[in-house]
Every structure is written in C-alpha cells, then in structure tokens.
Amino acid sequence: QSVLTQPPSVSGAPGQRVTLPCTGSSSNLGAGNDVHWYQQLPGAAPKLLIYGYTFRPSGVSDRFSGSRSATSASLAITGLQAEDEADYYCQAYDKVSGWLFGGGTKLTVL
Amino acid sequence: QVQLQESGPGLVKPWETLSLTCAVSGGSISDSKWWSWVRQPPGKGLEWIGDISHGDNNYKPSLRSRLTMSVDRSKNQFSLRLNSVTAADTAVYYCARWRKYGRPDDYYMDVWGKGTTVTVSS
Numbered sequence: 001q002s003v004l005t006q007p008p009s010v011s012g013a014p015g016q017r018v019t020l021p022c023t024g025s026s027s028n029l030g031a032g033n034d035v036h037w038y039q040q041l042p043g044a045a046p047k048l049l050i051y052g053y054t055f056r057p058s059g060v061s062d063r064f065s066g067s068r069s070a071t072s073a074s075l076a077i078t079g080l081q082a083e084d085e086a087d088y089y090c091q092a093y094d095k096v097s098g099w100l101f102g103g104g105t106k107l108t109v110l
Numbered sequence: 111q112v113q114l115q116e117s118g119p120g121l122v123k124p125w126e127t128l129s130l131t132c133a134v135s136g137g138s139i140s141d142s143k144w145w146s147w148v149r150q151p152p153g154k155g156l157e158w159i160g161d162i163s164h165g166d167n168n169y170k171p172s173l174r175s176r177l178t179m180s181v182d183r184s185k186n187q188f189s190l191r192l193n194s195v196t197a198a199d200t201a202v203y204y205c206a207r208w209r210k211y212g213r214p215d216d217y218y219m220d221v222w223g224k225g226t227t228v229t230v231s232s
Contacts, residue, residue, distance in 0.1 A: 036218045045204055045225050046156065051218035052211060089156050098170050099158035
C-alpha cells in the first residue's frame with residue numbers, strides 16, 4: 001500500500017532548528033509529484049504551510065522552509081517558538097491511492 | 111476572501127447515510143475547478159476522502175463504492191454522501207478548496223473549513 005512516512009514526534013528547544021522528514025515511494029514522490037505541508041494547531045483545521053516542496057504562501061513565516069530529494073521531502077523550522085507546537089502533515093498525489101497524507105508529526109517545543 | 115463552512119448531522123446511525131454540505135462564501139464555487147473532503151478520526155491523522163469538480167470526481171479507492179459527491183452551483187455549495195456508515199467513519203470532516211499552480215495537474219489545498227464532527231452510533 002502506498003504511504004507517506006513521517007516520524008510520530010519531533011521535539012526541540014526554543015530558538016533551535018528542527019527538521020521534519022517525509023518519505024515516499026516510486027508511486028508518489030518518485031513519480032515526480034509535488035509535496036505540500038500543512039500545520040494543524042490543537043483543535044484547529046489544517047493550514048497550508050508549504051506547497052510544491054519549497055513555496056511559501058503569503059503570510060507564512062520565513063522560519064518555515066521546504067526541501068526535496070528523490071523520494072523524500074523535509075520541512076525545516078528555524079528559531080523554534082512555543083506557537084510552533086502543532087501537528088505537521090505532508091501530502092502528495094499517489095498514482096495508486098490518490099491523494100495521500102503522511103501520518104503526521106507532532107512537534108513539541110521543550 | 112473565500113470561506114468554507116461544513117454542515118450536517120452530528121450523529122448518524124450505523125448502516126445509514128452520512129450527508130454533509132460545504133457552503134462557499136466570499137466567492138463563487140465556479141471560480142475554482144476542484145473541491146475536496148478530508149476527514150480526521152479522533153486522535154488520528156488526516157485522510158483524503160475525495161474530490162469533486164463540475165462534471166468530474168476523484169474518490170479514494172477504498173471509499174468509492176459508498177461515496178457520492180456533488181456540486182450545486184445555484185446554492186454555491188458542494189456535498190458528500192457516504193453510505194452504510196460504521197463506527198470507523200466517526201471523524202471530523204473538513205471541506206477544502208484546491209488551488210492550481212505550476213504544471214497542469216499541480217494543486218494544493220489553500221482554503222479549509224473549520225470542520226464538523228460526525229459520530230456514528232446507535
């Protein structure tokens with residue numbers, strides 16, 4: 001079954017830089033499909049953070065950035081702040097399963 | 111600025127049909143090609159359910175046999191119907207708008223509703 005794999009949790013201290021990985025396969029990221037990232041604050045709807053691997057929508061802090069490799073993507077957050085504590089999901093299209101979300105990574109700010 | 115608002119029953123009995131509507135405000139539903147439904151079971155991650163366009167659809171394969179989506183341009187809304195629901199369909203249901211960028215098939219979800227909770231229970 002096609003999946004996007006994310007670590008369940010990541011933590012960092014205020015001011016630090018953290019990286020959240022998202023690993024795909026040949027049927028999604030390896031097929032040339034883009035990755036998007038969403039932030040979900042507790043009790044809220046998801047919010048678009050990064051699209052097309054690296055593009056930031058207007059209004060999203062430049063502390064958030066995205067990168068890519070062959071079958072994986074990463075979200076980096078610099079200058080970690082307490083307000084960044086949230087769940088982060090990657091998303092990509094899969095030619096077998098349709099749109100996929102990763103399982104999500106819970107970011108804890110220590 | 112486009113806003114989305116989900117509505118529908120909060121409680122559905124097992125084996126009955128779940129029906130939800132997403133009202134589009136601040137813009138026309140015809141201004142965007144694709145609209146989507148996403149759900150989130152309690153304590154779990156996001157799950158894409160399917161997409162609807164004017165005259166086309168794209169459903170998650172495992173839900174396809176139970177799922178129907180439609181667009182009502184006159185009411186500026188789109189809808190979801192999921193048949194024969196079980197407890198596994200209990201979730202917060204979100205509607206979202208797909209925005210096009212880049213290559214012909216490149217889209218991302220740029221606007222989300224606040225979500226509506228649906229519980230399947232007798």
